[in-house]
Amino acid sequence: MRYRVSISRKEGLSDPEGSTTGTALRDLGFDEVASVAFGRTIVLDVADGTDPGRVDEMCRRLLANPVIEDFSVEEL
Amino acid sequence: MTVAVVVFPGTNCEHDVVQALDAVGVGAELVWHRDEDLGGADGVVLPGGFAHGDYLRTGAIARFSPIMNPVTDLAAAGRPVLGICNGFQVLCEAGLLPGALVANRDLQFICRPVEIEVTSKKSVLTAAAHIGEVLRLPLNSYEGNYVAPVDEIDSLEASHRVVLRYHGENPNGSTHAIAGLASAAGNVAGLMPHPERASEAVLGSTDGLVLLESFAASLVPA
Numbered sequence: 003m004r005y006r007v008s009i010s011r012k013e014g015l016s017d018p019e020g021s022t023t024g025t026a027l028r029d030l031g032f033d034e035v036a037s038v039a040f041g042r043t044i045v046l047d048v049a050d051g052t053d054p055g056r057v058d059e060m061c062r063r064l065l066a067n068p069v070i071e072d073f074s075v076e077e078l
Numbered sequence: 079m080t081v082a083v084v085v086f087p088g089t090n091c092e093h094d095v096v097q098a099l100d101a102v103g104v105g106a107e108l109v110w111h112r113d114e115d116l117g118g119a120d121g122v123v124l125p126g127g128f129a130h131g132d133y134l135r136t137g138a139i140a141r142f143s144p145i146m147n148p149v150t151d152l153a154a155a156g157r158p159v160l161g162i163c164n165g166f167q168v169l170c171e172a173g174l175l176p177g178a179l180v181a182n183r184d185l186q187f188i189c190r191p192v193e194i195e196v197t198s199k200k201s202v203l204t205a206a207a208h209i210g211e212v213l214r215l216p217l218n219s220y221e222g223n224y225v226a227p228v229d230e231i232d233s234l235e236a237s238h239r240v241v242l243r244y245h246g247e248n249p250n251g252s253t254h255a256i257a258g259l260a261s262a263a264g265n266v267a268g269l270m271p272h273p274e275r276a277s278e279a280v281l282g283s284t285d286g287l288v289l290l291e292s293f294a295a296s297l298v299p300a
Contacts, residue, residue, distance in 0.1 A: 015225055016251065018185050064142070067135055067171065069178045070225060 003050050004078040005057045009066045010041040045078070079104060079297040082119035084149065084165075086111040086129035086140045091162065091274065095125045098274035102287065102294045111143035120297045121158035121202075122149050124165025126218065126272060136164060136179060136221045137171035146172055158202040158296045159266045163219055166258075166268030174266050175259060176234070177226030179219075183251025187220045191283070193245040194257045194271055198238040201260030202296035203267035203289050212245050213285035215271035222250040222270040224259075234259060242269055265296070 011017050017040055024038035044065055046057060057075045066073040081099055083106050085092050096106040107117055111129075116122060130139035140146070146168075153159045153174050161169040169175045182188060191214050196207040207213075226234070231253055234240050242258030244250075250270075258269030273286025 015180070016183065016223075018181060018183060018251075022185065064138065065134070067138070067178055069170075069176075069227070070180060 003048060003052060005046045005048060005052075005054065006076050006078050007044040007046065007057065007061055007065055007073055008041060008076070009044070009061075009071050009073045010039060012070055012072055015070055079120045079299055080118070081106040081121045081123055081297065082109045082116040083107065083123045083125055084109055084111060084145055085125075086127070086143060086168075088129045088131055089125055089127035089164070091126035091164075091272065094272075094274045095123050095162070098277035098286070098290055099123070099294070101277050102290045104294045104297065109145060111140065111145045114144045114148065116145075116148045116152065119152075120299060121293070122152055122160070123293075124149070124159075124161040124168050125274075126163030126165060129164055129168060132164075132221075135171065137168035140168045141172040150174065153261070153266045156263055156265050158293055160203060160293055161266075161268035162272060162274065163222075163270055166270055167221060169266065169268045175261060175268050176230050177224055177259075179221045179270070180223050180225055181221055182219070182223050182249075188222065188249050189216070189218045191215065191276075192217045192247075192249050192257075192271060194242045194269075195245040196241065197243045198241045198260070200238050201241045201258075201264040201267040202293050203258060203260065203269065204241045204292055205264075206292040206295055207288045211288070213288070214276065214283050215273055215286055216275045217249060217271045218275075219250070219270055222252065224252040224256040224270075226253065237262065239264075241267065242271075
């Protein structure tokens, strides 16, 4: 089975890649863009029957840094 | 007294650190990240570089290397532990120092001398320096922008744990211009600029010596 982990920057922390890309999109005429947030996606192939709680633990211990990042886990 | 200088795959400042420690009269030995002891060293330096290619996040993989167990024990025992640049990032990921270091404000790799001001003497890094002393040290990093939750920053400031601050300009957007900080007990310290690259006149600056001398003076035999 396969899980997708999505990691995003915590609200309130600066995201220079996001703000720069947002400016570029508005320069291209996409005036509806209010903000752009960058993140990271990690796809994990794990043994069938793996509890999503195990993936949560992987995120807490290694894949995400709780000081600066939030994460979510979804089964694919 | 000896210092263990930790080498991760991708570390690249270990020899500079050994030579700079020699300049302040401290013997140093390299230890490999897979080692499980520090060879009886009285202190540790985690030098700069790109441990494990900076994959995932800077320091994220390095913190789980076997050598980090005795490093954590040494820190808990109150002995001096210093992280320079990537070593600072590793200490933050390992939870030995609070907060995290993220990409520079302007997304540029910064490689030039910067001025930093000593703002606290409560650390193994700054005990021999003077408050208000301005040092010119090379900065060489992409992820040098220090961040932490607001209450953590307030606590660091209130307890004088911000030991070095960028002076004049804030090159990377670091919160409160933090360039270096220390643990509550002061024995664990980290900074982004490189004191070892300002430790001999031939390098253009000896401003890093006062920091290395502080660290050297903090070493006591086990």
